[in-house]
Amino acid sequence: MTHETRSRARIGVLVPFTNTNLEADMVLMRAPGTTVHFQRMGGYDAEEIPGAGQMAGLGASDISHDLRMIAGVRPDVVLYGCTSATLTHGPSFDADLAARIKAGSGAVSLTAAGSLVAGIKALGAAKVGFSSPYLGEINIQAMEFLAANGIETVKCADVGRELGNYGQGELTPEEVFDLACQADHPEAEAIVLSCTDMRSVEAVERIEAHLDKPVVTSNQAMMFCLMRALGLPRHGGLPGRLIDRL
Numbered sequence: 001m002t003h004e005t006r007s008r009a010r011i012g013v014l015v016p017f018t019n020t021n022l023e024a025d026m027v028l029m030r031a032p033g034t035t036v037h038f039q040r041m042g043g044y045d046a047e048e049i050p051g052a053g054q055m056a057g058l059g060a061s062d063i064s065h066d067l068r069m070i071a072g073v074r075p076d077v078v079l080y081g082c083t084s085a086t087l088t089h090g091p092s093f094d095a096d097l098a099a100r101i102k103a104g105s106g107a108v109s110l111t112a113a114g115s116l117v118a119g120i121k122a123l124g125a126a127k128v129g130f131s132s133p134y135l136g137e138i139n140i141q142a143m144e145f146l147a148a149n150g151i152e153t154v155k156c157a158d159v160g161r162e163l164g165n166y167g168q169g170e171l172t173p174e175e176v177f178d179l180a181c182q183a184d185h186p187e188a189e190a191i192v193l194s195c196t197d198m199r200s201v202e203a204v205e206r207i208e209a210h211l212d213k214p215v216v217t218s219n220q221a222m223m224f225c226l227m228r229a230l231g232l233p234r235h236g237g238l239p240g241r242l243i244d245r246l
Helices: 022-029 052-060 064-071 091-105 112-122 136-148 164-169 173-182 201-211 218-230 239-246
Strands: 007-015 036-039 075-080 110-111 127-132 152-158 192-194 216-219
Touching: 007 064, 007 218, 022 036, 022 201, 022 218, 036 064, 064 091, 075 091, 075 112, 075 218, 091 110, 091 112, 091 136, 091 152, 110 112, 110 152, 110 218, 110 239, 112 136, 112 192, 112 216, 112 218, 112 239, 127 136, 136 152, 152 173, 173 192, 173 201, 192 201, 201 216, 201 218, 216 218, 218 239
Parallel strands: 007 036, 007 075, 075 110, 127 152, 127 192, 192 216
Antiparallel strands: none
């Protein structure tokens, strides 16, 4: 039997406690020889509709315990796995949180929101179509977050109904494909799918083939950014044109 070395890199991931898809995506995309380790975060009510207030509260919650737990594996990188928790506060807050995570873990730190921006910029896109399972108010804040980073949203699409914390994760890849198509626009140079609990990774290649445009998702972008930061080579489990920029 041939064994992996498991010595290439340790990836730590902070995950909202109701999220059911981020862990699966990270395992699906992880590079050979790396290991992925998860710590679940609280700071919000699972039964509430995840509006801007709840997500902003999650972003501002105390994660010192979570950092101590994930630091126990001596990670090379720590991912903050909730996009809306920081984009609701804006770019400065997002950058500050990444710096605090780095200081608390001793590892490279990447946020989902920051990784989305980095992925879009790596593609050279200045205008995007945006979709998510969020409420309208968070979508507005997401577009403002992108605009503050020099990225214009030319069309925004949402699911058209309120989804609870579990409902976001229950959207199928087929529903994500439909959302992406609704976000397309002649001026859009890329399609952005925001939310670490949405099953976007599985839909990326179908969307790109159908729209002939690159797709950037929260989880794919985090994997892209950590691989770039750690100098890891590309491999067959990574979806989308973004990976060509490694």
